[in-house]
Amino acid sequence: MPIAVAITVLVVASVAFHLFSPWWRTPIASNWGSIDSALDVTLWICAAAFILLNLFMAWALVRYRHRPGHRAHYEPENASLEKRLTVWTAIGIAGMLAPGLAAWGKYVSVPKEAALVEAVGQQWNWSFRYPGPDGVLGAASVKYITPDNQLGLDPLDPFGRDDLLVESGDLHLPVGKPVKVVLRSKDVLHDFYVPEFRAKMDLVPGIVTYFWLTPTRTGTFDILCAELCGTGHHEMRGKVVIEPPKDFAKWQSEQTSFSQILAEAPPAAMSILLLKANACTVPASWSNR
Template sequence: MRVAIVIVALVLGSVAFHLLSPWWQTPLASNWEAIDSALNITLLICAVAFIALNLFLALALIRFRHRPGHRARYDPENPSLEKNLTFWTALGIAGMLAPGLVAWGKYVDVPKDAAVVEAIGQQWQWTFRFPGPDRVLGTAGVEYMTPDNPFGVNPLDPFGRDDILVESNELHLPKGQPVKMILRSKDVLHDFYVPEFRAKMDLVPGIVTYFWMTPTQDGTYDILCAELCGTGHHQMRGSVVVEPREQFEGWLAGQMTFSDLLAGASPEAVTKLFAQANTCTRPATWGMR
């Protein structure tokens, strides 16, 4: 009986904690209402299962407790109970999977008019790259990375000359514009995550990953690394500023291009960079065509 009372108290306390808790989702600032809906449906199904199973357990402890003169019945098989459990379990799992699959189908279907932004992660900071007026990101690769070319842009690729390089942890995006985030890592596994956007994806060394979203609310939001990436993981933070397009264009115009980077390097460094690029045998694949 005491155990049953503790179980009921646990259920009531859990529900009260959830309803009264100040820790909840951050306000949505992107187009991903579908992800919130999938999470809420999963939470609701899990809550119903949690409450029903624990209350059933408490009821069973009370109803079938040991009492003098009562004897337990041995019932090793119950087809009806097994069918019911299988049906309701399958229904619950389908209810949790279906909204997530619908959201995922939209998540990987990038709009054709989406702008392209590249986010590069390294221990323990973020940098970013935008295509220039040609609207095409130049190819890049770790084999081209030097102290004078930290983004690893291929100097032999003419599409990369006008690429816009952002060496700070602050990213600006225009409000209302779909954006495809191209993600790559210089070293270890990272994860680009802005809680208000509900969108995230791992940065995997050696390959390119991506996701897309549309910022819908002006403001400044934290960029977090959601993958344990070393002792400085907690310091790997940045910010994304969502603003009207006019302000975004003004900010973008003030950033450095890859041509500016080459112009600021010493002639010896540029010569070495091109010589290194000419000796590369593996084709650069970090880019958009």
């Protein structure tokens, strides 16, 4: 009996904690409401299974407890019960997977009109790159990284000369415009995550990953690394500023291009960079075109 009471109290307390908890999802700021819907479906299915199974177990402990004159019936197999459990389990799993698969299908289908921006992670900060007037990000590789070329852009690639670099600032995006976020890591595994966007993706060393979103409200939000990446993991934060398109265009016009950085680099640094460029072959997976 005490165990049955404890199980019942656990169920009631868990439901009450969920209903009255002050900790819940942050207000959404992107088009990914379908991700919230998929999480809600999973939550309700798991909650129903949790409540029903635990209450059934508590009832069984009371109903079939040891009492004088009562003897348990031993039944090693029950094919009918096993079939029903299999069917209901399959329905529950399908119910959880279907909304997630539908959301994932949209998540990896980038609109053709989506703008492009690159986020580069390293221990333990974020840098960003925007295409210039040509709308194309130039090729990049860790082989080209120098103190004067921290994002590793290929100095011989003409498509990268007009790229805009934000190495110690915030990520700016226009509200209401779809954007494809290309992700690169300079060292270890990271994860780009903005809770209000609901969207996230790993940054895997050596390859380019991506996701897309459409910001739906203005504001400033935290960028977190959602993958344990070393002792400074907790400090790997940034800011994303969602602003009206006019403000975004004004901010973008004030950023520094890669050609300006090359022009301001010392001659010795440029010589080293060009020597690296002539000696290296850019892996295709690191090209964003």
